[in-house]
Amino acid sequence: MEGMDQRLFNIRKASVLINGTPTNEFTTSKGVCQGDPMSPFLFITAMEGLSAAMKEACVNGVFKGLQLPNGGPTISHLLYADDALFVGEWTEHNIKNLARILRCFHASSGLKVNFYKSRVFGVGANSDEVAHWASPLGIIDKLEKMRCRFLWGGSEGQSKIHWVSWNKIIAKKTAGGLGVGSIKAFNTALIIKWWWRFRSEPESIWAKAISSMHNLADKPDHIFSLKTLNEVWNNIACSQKDLDKCGITLGMVLKNQSTNGGSDWRCPLTTTGVYQVNTLRKKLDNCIPADIGKFEWVKEIPIKVNTFIWHAKQGRIPTTEALATRGVNVNSTTCCQCGDAEESPDHVLVQCSHTQTIWNWILKWCNVQQANFSSIHGVLDFASNWGNCPKKRRLLGICYAVVWSIWKSRNDRVFNNKRTHPSKVADLIISTMFTWEKYRGKTEAIRWSEWCLNPFIGL
Numbered sequence: 001m002e003g004m005d006q007r008l009f010n011i012r013k014a015s016v017l018i019n020g021t022p023t024n025e026f027t028t029s030k031g032v033c034q035g036d037p038m039s040p041f042l043f044i045t046a047m048e049g050l051s052a053a054m055k056e057a058c059v060n061g062v063f064k065g066l067q068l069p070n071g072g073p074t075i076s077h078l079l080y081a082d083d084a085l086f087v088g089e090w091t092e093h094n095i096k097n098l099a100r101i102l103r104c105f106h107a108s109s110g111l112k113v114n115f116y117k118s119r120v121f122g123v124g125a126n127s128d129e130v131a132h133w134a135s136p137l138g139i140i141d142k143l144e145k146m147r148c149r150f151l152w153g154g155s156e157g158q159s160k161i162h163w164v165s166w167n168k169i170i171a172k173k174t175a176g177g178l179g180v181g182s183i184k185a186f187n188t189a190l191i192i193k194w195w196w197r198f199r200s201e202p203e204s205i206w207a208k209a210i211s212s213m214h215n216l217a218d219k220p221d222h223i224f225s226l227k228t229l230n231e232v233w234n235n236i237a238c239s240q241k242d243l244d245k246c247g248i249t250l251g252m253v254l255k256n257q258s259t260n261g262g263s264d265w266r267c268p269l270t271t272t273g274v275y276q277v278n279t280l281r282k283k284l285d286n287c288i289p290a291d292i293g294k295f296e297w298v299k300e301i302p303i304k305v306n307t308f309i310w311h312a313k314q315g316r317i318p319t320t321e322a323l324a325t326r327g328v329n330v331n332s333t334t335c336c337q338c339g340d341a342e343e344s345p346d347h348v349l350v351q352c353s354h355t356q357t358i359w360n361w362i363l364k365w366c367n368v369q370q371a372n373f374s375s376i377h378g379v380l381d382f383a384s385n386w387g388n389c390p391k392k393r394r395l396l397g398i399c400y401a402v403v404w405s406i407w408k409s410r411n412d413r414v415f416n417n418k419r420t421h422p423s424k425v426a427d428l429i430i431s432t433m434f435t436w437e438k439y440r441g442k443t444e445a446i447r448w449s450e451w452c453l454n455p456f457i458g459l
Contacts, residue, residue: 047079050105054086063097064089084113090122121232143183151180161326163316171290172282173297178310185284188242189277192253195224195236196275199254199265222250246287253280296384298397300441305404312376312403315345336413346375348410349403354422361426362402366395367454376403390459394437398455401433430455 013025054077057063065076066087078085088094099115106112144166151169154160164178171177198207199221210233211217214225225237240250253275256263266273269280292314297306311317320333320343335343337354349355350373363370368386373379383396409425412418434451437443443458450457 043082046109046111047084049109050084051077051079053101053105057097057101063101064091064094090124095120140184140187147180147183161318161328163311163318164314167288168290168292168314170285171288172285173295175286175288176290176292176295177288178307181281181285182288184242185281185288186277188239188284189281191236191239192243192280193275193277195239195254196265196267198224199256200275221254221256242284246284248280248283296380296396298393298400300393300397300436301400302436302440305400308407309380309400309403312345312349312407313380315376317345317407319343319345319348337410337419349376349406350374350379355406357422358402358406358425358429361422362398362429365426365430365454366398366456368395379403391456394455394459397436398429398433401429401436405429405432 013027015022015025017023054063058065058074058076063076065074066089067074075087077087086098088098102113148162148166148169149155149160152160152162168176169178170180170182173179197204198210201207202211210225214233216223216225225234243249243253252268255266255268257266258264267275267279269283270276295310295313308317316322320330320336322345324330324333333342335341335347335352337348338352340353341347341351350359359373360370371378371382373382379399380396383399384392386392386395405425405428409420412420430452433455434446434448437451437455438446446458
């Protein structure tokens with residue numbers, strides 16, 4: 001067989017059509033391409049080995065297939081094209097042995113089964129057991145952990161400090177979160193779409209099958225399944241629990257309205273009445289508490305600066321005091337700029353004498369009455385409630401630039417032993433903010449000479 005396969009490869013030739021005219025034939029050397037006529041033959045050849053292995057496993061009692069009644073055959077597997085369906089008794093022994101057979105098949109043929117793309121279905125089995133084998137590691141939780149590690153710069157074998165709780169990361173920006181979004185909310189919204197399709201497409205074959213199996217023809221609209229049946233659709237129907245946690249009722253997602261032609265299912269969440277996954281996902285994300293209060297994202301300021309201010313507002317930045325609290329060895333927790341107090345977030349960004357000089361310089365440039373700030377919360381609250389809307393937003397952006405520049409100056413001092421004079425830091429803030437406003441905002445006509453005098457000229 002191996003010699004025949006080799007000869008078939010060696011005699012493979014191809015031709016290219018150029019303006020409808022074929023070129024001379026040439027021998028290919030890159031193996032089998034997608035769509036090649038040899039592909040089905042090679043697949044059948046490979047799957048024949050898997051089929052033989054399964055039959056041998058059934059004969060030796062390694063795998064127990066489904067024994068049909070009245071002297072019928074034992075079915076252990078069905079193969080069609082590149083899909084494979086394995087059927088057997090619902091036992092832990094059977095499932096583990098099937099996984100071992102597939103791993104042996106991979107070792108011998110080089111064809112690996114992707115278990116994450118595979119599905120497990122249990123007929124008459126406990127739904128919790130099905131969920132255990134279908135996603136043994138909890139796919140959603142695993143994906144969330146992967147995103148969390150990526151965000152904090154960690155890896156599979158290395159853990160980094162998680163400065164902010166994950167709920168605050170995935171919460172909506174309007175709720176004070178970072179707005180990353182929850183995979184669980186996305187998954188729930190996708191599942192609820194099956195509800196919508198079931199009600200809005202009652203004449204489809206699959207909907208008729210579900211309705212017949214669960215005897216839903218005469219049931220109320222809020223019932224989607226027969227609870228005595230343990231199957232995938234029953235798990236989909238049970239997603240109401242996830243909606244209840246957020247105070248979302250069935251009537252808020254699906255509503256049956258009477259029309260001249262009978263009745264029509266609509267989704268009250270959307271203006272068009274057609275269910276949209278993203279709309280429900282946003283509503284579910286809004287239920288995730290952030291508990292940090294309102295935070296304003298200034299579009300003229302780079303996203304990394306906005307994100308740092310968001311961390312700083314919660315006191316979740318890597319100061320020496322915070323690192324020492326989390327068990328990290330530091331030489332000293334004293335402020336590296338003034339040396340007079342512990343380096344807490346509020347001290348290094350607002351209270352330090354070096355920092356206060358920078359704040360006074362910038363407030364004088366803005367022609368704003370100087371205030372004695374004691375915390376980053378005080379700074380942001382002062383800027384958020386100052387002046388009219390355009391001036392308030394610009395002052396808030398300037399405050400973000402000040403906090404960011406003070407932190408960069410602190411890092412230069414810690415890591416490069418470089419001390420920057422407050423006046424130079426203030427000059428850097430003025431020039432940096434000018435660049436951001438000119439190229440990221442809507443003030444391209446702003447002049448440097450006017451900006452140096454006062455940042456609110458023209459507003």
